[in-house]
Amino acid sequence: MRTVARAPFARTLSRFAVAFALGVSATLGGAAPAAANPSQFVAALWPEAQARGVSRAIFEAAFSGFTPSDRVMELTRSQPEFTQTVGAYLDRRVTSGQVDLGRRMRGEWSQTLGRIEGHWGVQSEVVLAIWGMETNFGNYLGGNNVIHALATLTYGDYRASYFKGELLTALQILQAGHVTPQNMIGSWAGAMGQTQFMPSSFARYAVDYNGDGRRDIWNSVPDALASTANYLKEHGWRPGETWGYEVRLPANFDYGRAWDIGRQSLAQWQAMGAVRANGMAFPRPTDEARIFMPSGANGPAFLLLHNFEVIKRYNNSDNYALAVGHLADRILGAGPFRQPFPPNEVALNKDQRRELQNLLNSYGFDAGTPDGVVGPRTREAIIAYQRSVGMTADGHASGALLAQLR
Numbered sequence: 001m002r003t004v005a006r007a008p009f010a011r012t013l014s015r016f017a018v019a020f021a022l023g024v025s026a027t028l029g030g031a032a033p034a035a036a037n038p039s040q041f042v043a044a045l046w047p048e049a050q051a052r053g054v055s056r057a058i059f060e061a062a063f064s065g066f067t068p069s070d071r072v073m074e075l076t077r078s079q080p081e082f083t084q085t086v087g088a089y090l091d092r093r094v095t096s097g098q099v100d101l102g103r104r105m106r107g108e109w110s111q112t113l114g115r116i117e118g119h120w121g122v123q124s125e126v127v128l129a130i131w132g133m134e135t136n137f138g139n140y141l142g143g144n145n146v147i148h149a150l151a152t153l154t155y156g157d158y159r160a161s162y163f164k165g166e167l168l169t170a171l172q173i174l175q176a177g178h179v180t181p182q183n184m185i186g187s188w189a190g191a192m193g194q195t196q197f198m199p200s201s202f203a204r205y206a207v208d209y210n211g212d213g214r215r216d217i218w219n220s221v222p223d224a225l226a227s228t229a230n231y232l233k234e235h236g237w238r239p240g241e242t243w244g245y246e247v248r249l250p251a252n253f254d255y256g257r258a259w260d261i262g263r264q265s266l267a268q269w270q271a272m273g274a275v276r277a278n279g280m281a282f283p284r285p286t287d288e289a290r291i292f293m294p295s296g297a298n299g300p301a302f303l304l305l306h307n308f309e310v311i312k313r314y315n316n317s318d319n320y321a322l323a324v325g326h327l328a329d330r331i332l333g334a335g336p337f338r339q340p341f342p343p344n345e346v347a348l349n350k351d352q353r354r355e356l357q358n359l360l361n362s363y364g365f366d367a368g369t370p371d372g373v374v375g376p377r378t379r380e381a382i383i384a385y386q387r388s389v390g391m392t393a394d395g396h397a398s399g400a401l402l403a404q405l406r
Contacts, residue, residue, distance in 0.1 A: 038068055041155045045167070054171045062147045062174055062181045072144075072152040072188045083349045086294035086319050087341025093133060093323045094330060102128050102331040105137050112222045116209070120229035121239030125328035126307075127228050130314060133324055134196040138221065141194065142187035146170055150190045150199075166190050169199035178206075178214045185218060193217030194224035197231075205231040235313040236306070243311060243325035244289065244304040246277040246337050255297065255394040256383045259376070263288045269303055277338035292318060296396025300339040346399030356397055359405040360385060 036044075042063050049059050106113065106128055113124035128137075135141050150167035154160050170190070174181055186192035190199065194217055197206060206215040209226035217224040245266075250273035258272070267285035274291075276282065277300070289303035302322070311321040326337070348356065350372035357370035360381045365388075367381040379395040385405075386393040 036155070038066065038155065042066060042151070045151075045164075048168055049171050052168055052172050052175075054168075054175045058175050058181075059171065062171055063151070064181070066148050066151055068152045068155050069148065069188075072149050073156045073158065075188050076153070076156070076158045083347040085341065085345045085347045086322065087299065087343075087345060088347075089319045090323055090326060090341070094327045098132055098136075098327060099330040101137055102132050102327065105131070106331060109221060109225070112209075112225065116222075116226050116229050120226070120233045120237075122229040122232045122237050123328065125331045126232070126243070126311070126324065127225050128331055129324045129327040130228050130311075131195055131225065132327055133320070134191075135194055138194045138224075141185045141218065142191065142196070144186055144188050145181075146184045146186040146190050146192055146199075147174075147181060149186070149188050153189070163190065166199045169203055173199060173202060178202075178216055179218055183218055194221060195228045197227065201231065202227075205234055231314065232310055235310050237310050238306055241284075241287070241305060241307050243308045243321070243328070244292075244302050245282065246339070247274040247301050247303050248277050248339070249274055249297075249301050253297075255293070255392075256380070258291050258293075259379055259383075259395055261291075263290045265289075266303060274301070274303060292322070293394065293396065294318070294322075295342050295345055296394035296398060297392045298396075299341045299345070300337045348397060348399060348402060352399075352402060353397060356402050356405060357381075359402075363405070 046056075046059060050056075102125075106124065110124075113127065116122070116127065117124050131137050147167065147170055150163050150170060153163040154167055167190075170184065170192075173179065174184065184192065187196065191197065192199065192202065197217060202215070202217065206217055206227040207223065207230050208215045209222040210220055212220075214220075215223055215227065217227055247269070253273055265285060266282040266287050266289055269289060269291070270282065270285070287305055289305050292302040292304050293299070304318075304321075308321050308325065311324050312318070314324075315321070330336075353374055354370045354372040357367040357372070357378055360367040360378070361370070363385065365381040365385045366377070368375075368377040374397045378397070382397060382401065383393045383395045385391075386395075386401075389404075
């Protein structure tokens with residue numbers, strides 16, 4: 001995230017302004033519309049903050065100098081559709097530099113990480129990988145005043161109910177003394193600290209590991225790492241199990257059946273021809289997994305276990321969870337994936353996916369209503385088309401497939 005520059009302080013909220021604005025708070029109804037005066041908006045928040053135990057002193061310190069940030073609102077409108085291939089995503093996030101830094105951090109914090117792993121059962125390398133993915137091991141926390149960012153999003157009526165709840169929770173965190181207003185730093189969307197917790201996640205899962213009375217995920221690395229381990233454990237992390245395995249698939253692998261199966265045991269996947277890419281046996285053949293083939297038949301394939309889905313509770317993205325798992329393995333000493341990603345692969349944007357669906361329909365392969373979403377129906381249409389022209393029927397919506405359909 002790029003740092004959001006704070007707008008110059010225009011007018012401090014006086015007690016008179018707050019008292020005046022409270023008179024209109026009933027009409028504002030919580031999250032004020034974007035047309036409301038910022039002072040009125042802040043004043044309308046005070047009764048709810050007070051009801052949550054926030055003092056006037058903390059409230060005024062938190063909102064001192066608040067001016068809605070144009071930059072934050074711009075980011076809500078300009079977030080591009082994610083069209084990067086998985087290979088490109090991993091190349092940017094699991095670099096040799098990140099691996100080396102992760103190993104150095106493992107050495108520096110080995111005792112703390114060992115105790116955290118012993119208590120929560122989450123492998124040290126996974127905690128390190130999340131730390132690395134979120135803030136480059138604490139080197140960049142986001143640079144935004146969390147209260148001001150959340151207030152901007154609420155005031156700008158962007159998912160106002162959700163961000164208002166996060167804002168009020170953030171005020172409670174300040175009231176509890178875990179961090180000062182000036183040190184409550186995070187992303188433009190309010191994710192905070194070394195491992196980027198939203199305020200509501202902080203309230204549920206952050207821990208005071210060093211015992212100083214504060215859950216300080218900004219300045220205390222032990223607190224941040226332990227909080228991450230606690231988060232994963234509370235979402236069902238299984239100690240002693242990994243996130244998944246890279247696998248090799250046979251030339252006659254039934255991709256269509258694989259897409260339909262969902263989850264099954266590793267032994268059942270092995271019966272279909274899937275074997276570990278490193279040649280080793282699956283340590284627990286009864287573990288259940290789903291298959292993930294981000295580049296179809298032309299790239300690496302993975303069998304994803306339960307803990308992979310737990311990592312996705314941190315960020316609901318297969319790409320993110322794969323990067324975390326791979327970075328963790330690399331920190332542990334593993335090498336790159338055995339099967340490389342296709343070097344010239346191109347990701348399709350939504351318009352291109354819609355075009356692909358239209359073309360499939362025009363050729364008589366029912367992809368359903370063209371909506372730009374590659375779901376089971378579109379995948380079945382791709383497989384049927386690929387079979388009809390003698391291609392490997394992997395169901396992958398690629399740039400090459402679109403070019404051929406054109």
